[in-house]
Amino acid sequence: MDSTPPATPASSSPSTDEPRSLRIEDWLTVLIMAALALITFANVLVRYFTNASFAWTEEISIFLMIVLTLVAGSAAVARDRHIRIEFFAESGSARRRRRLAQLGAACVALLFGVLVLLSARLVWDDYRFEETSPGIGVPQWWYSIWMPLLSALITWRAVGLFMRRTRQSDTELLADQEGSVQEQLP
Numbered sequence: 001m002d003s004t005p006p007a008t009p010a011s012s013s014p015s016t017d018e019p020r021s022l023r024i025e026d027w028l029t030v031l032i033m034a035a036l037a038l039i040t041f042a043n044v045l046v047r048y049f050t051n052a053s054f055a056w057t058e059e060i061s062i063f064l065m066i067v068l069t070l071v072a073g074s075a076a077v078a079r080d081r082h083i084r085i086e087f088f089a090e091s092g093s094a095r096r097r098r099r100l101a102q103l104g105a106a107c108v109a110l111l112f113g114v115l116v117l118l119s120a121r122l123v124w125d126d127y128r129f130e131e132t133s134p135g136i137g138v139p140q141w142w143y144s145i146w147m148p149l150l151s152a153l154i155t156w157r158a159v160g161l162f163m164r165r166t167r168q169s170d171t172e173l174l175a176d177q178e179g180s181v182q183e184q185l186p
Contacts, residue, residue: 025075032068040095059135070150077155094170119147
């Protein structure tokens with residue numbers, strides 16, 4: 001037997017470019033996933049033993065999945081892990097890469113800024129017309145209020161990413177992208 005401890009990757013420490021406040025999003029992701037698993041497991045047990053299911057589980061699960069998507073999207077934007085075409089984003093000069101990173105962050109901020117406005121209108125309509133949820137019958141705005149709030153969080157994270165990429169020098173960007181590639185390798 002080999003008594004040497006397993007090697008740990010050198011890049012296991014968090015990036016210096018990454019915001020420290022991402023711990024909130026990470027813990028929310030864990031808690032939401034745990035709640036989804038518990039709700040689904042409880043529903044499966046009840047359905048198995050009684051041939052009936054909890055009516056509220058589908059409504060709550062859909063709500064939690066939407067919240068999970070937005071919270072994880074916020075963390076992805078802050079970590080600069082959002083969807084992009086790597087062929088274009090990581091080719092060319094460092095200046096071109098930085099400009100594309102800034103353009104991507106600006107587009108994400110614009111998209112979610114518009115989503116804040118549109119979903120705020122939806123929340124107002126849900127409140128004004130006293131819409132209720134179909135499964136439980138609670139006010140619909142209890143669910144829809146999270147869309148503009150979490151979209152505003154993503155907008156804030158995208159603006160922060162844009163500002164970090166603006167202050168960053170070309171060599172820092174190249175070093176940051178190299179660190180990201182090393183983290184992704186097995």
